[in-house]
Every structure is written in C-alpha cells, then in structure tokens.
Amino acid sequence: MLNTKIPDDVIVIGATKGNSFISKCIKFFQQYPFTHVFYVKGIYCSPKDNDLVTLNIEALPYPFFKGNVNVHCVSYFDDDSKKSIHSDAVMLNFIQVEKSIKEKIEKFLYNQVGKKYDYLGIIDFIVPFTDNLQDQNRWFCSELISAACISAGYNIWNKFPHLLDIKDFLIPVIRHSFKTIVFKYKNDKILNREVNYGNR
Numbered sequence: 001m002l003n004t005k006i007p008d009d010v011i012v013i014g015a016t017k018g019n020s021f022i023s024k025c026i027k028f029f030q031q032y033p034f035t036h037v038f039y040v041k042g043i044y045c046s047p048k049d050n051d052l053v054t055l056n057i058e059a060l061p062y063p064f065f066k067g068n069v070n071v072h073c074v075s076y077f078d079d080d081s082k083k084s085i086h087s088d089a090v091m092l093n094f095i096q097v098e099k100s101i102k103e104k105i106e107k108f109l110y111n112q113v114g115k116k117y118d119y120l121g122i123i124d125f126i127v128p129f130t131d132n133l134q135d136q137n138r139w140f141c142s143e144l145i146s147a148a149c150i151s152a153g154y155n156i157w158n159k160f161p162h163l164l165d166i167k168d169f170l171i172p173v174i175r176h177s178f179k180t181i182v183f184k185y186k187n188d189k190i191l192n193r194e195v196n197y198g199n200r
Contacts, residue, residue: 004043008099012040013145013173014054015166016076017088022061026122032167033089037141039109039148040092044073050190052076052090052183057109059117059139067117069139071110077185089184093177097154104152112148115139121162142169 006012015034017023023035038058045053053075061067076087097105118138139147146169147161156172157164174180180195 006040006043008102009096011095011097011102011105011149012043013093013095014038014040014056015091015093015170015173017090019088020062022122026166030165030167032165032170034091034166034170037145037166037169037173039105039145041071041106043092045075050077052190054092057106057113059112059115059141059144061117061119061122061140065119067119069109069112069115069117069144071113076183077190087185089182091183092181093173094179094181095173095177101152101154105148105154108148108151109144112139112144118143118162124162142166145169 015037017027017033018035026035027033036058038056040054041057042055043053044055045051053073055071055073057069057071059067059069076090116135116138118135118140120135121138121140121143142164143161146157146164149155150157150161156176157169159168181192182195183190183192185191
C-alpha cells in the first residue's frame with residue numbers, strides 16, 4: 001500500500017520498462033532493462049485498486065517529433081485507460097532531501113514545461129561515433145531530471161546531464177534511495193516488491 005502524500009523533504013524518481021519502439025532501442029543499445037525516468041509529483045492510486053497512477057513531470061518523445069516536457073497523470077496497468085503506458089514494470093525511488101532543495105528541483109522542472117524533446121541527444125547514445133549532437137534547449141528524460149537536481153545543489157552523478165544514459169542515471173538514484181518499490185503486472189494483478197535501503 002502506498003501513501004499518496006509525498007513528504008516535503010522527499011523526492012520520488014520513477015523509472016519504467018517500456019514497450020515502445022524507442023524503449024526497445026534504448027534497452028538494446030544500453031543493455032539495461034529500464035528505458036525511461038521521470039519525476040513524480042503525486043501518487044494517486046495504489047496496487048489495491050489494480051492500477052498505479054502518478055502525476056509526473058517528464059520529457060517524453062511522443063507524439064514522435066513533437067515530444068516535449070509536460071506535467072500529466074499516467075496510468076501504468078489499466079487496460080481501459082487511454083493514458084495507460086502498459087509498462088512491464090514501474091520503479092519508484094524515494095530519496096530524502098532538504099525541503100529547500102526539493103522546492104528548487106520542482107521550480108526548475110516547471111520552468112522547462114513545454115520545451116521540446118532532445119531527439120539528437122538520444123542519438124548520441126545509440127549511434128556509434130556521434131558526439132555532442134544534443135540541443136541545449138531541449139531535454140531527454142534522464143538529462144532533465146539530473147539537471148534539475150544538480151541545479152538545486154543535489155548531485156549524485158559523475159557525469160554531465162547530457163552524458164547520462166538511463167543506467168548511469170538510475171544506479172546512483174537507487175543507491176541514494178531510502179526506499180525503492182518495484183511494481184509488476186502479472187495474472188491481472190499488480191505485484192510489488194519493496195526494498196528499504198535506510199531509515200528516515
């Protein structure tokens with residue numbers, strides 16, 4: 001059971017194992033199961049309702065060539081929902097930070113809403129011998145969230161945001177989380193596995 005209230009001193013960073021064409025390409029080239037990351041502003045539905053719904057701030061590549069940074073609710077496992085992404089698995093990472101840092105992170109993210117998706121930045125990761133194709137006025141998912149955190153004074157990565165693929169981004173996030181919950185959909189039910197890394 002999830003508490004839908006996210007404390008003022010906690011940020012939640014999510015990740016999904018997507019099924020889209022782009023997700024499959026990312027998974028193949030990175031050799032890592034998770035293919036997308038996002039910032040969770042709110043959690044509105046728990047596994048007991050047989051779905052997981054979150055309010056996200058994220059950079060999305062769809063609709064193709066029109067992707068951007070937006071704020072929206074996402075349903076992950078509801079087959080009847082038009083906004084369902086039908087993910088194989090969803091991971092939520094809970095990280096404790098100072099309240100002022102969280103406020104700065106969210107301010108940065110909201111200021112990016114409407115900016116375009118950084119397709120060229122993704123090509124840097126999946127096409128050999130390319131470098132510095134990313135557009136500084138656009139964002140891909142891990143680039144956006146890491147830049148927001150770094151701008152607020154919370155840096156747990158050893159690379160610049162535009163050089164972070166999903167794996168490089170997510171491993172430090174998991175290590176710094178006091179709680180990580182992974183949700184999987186199996187036999188018409190949501191199964192969740194909770195791992196506690198520390199005490200608040």
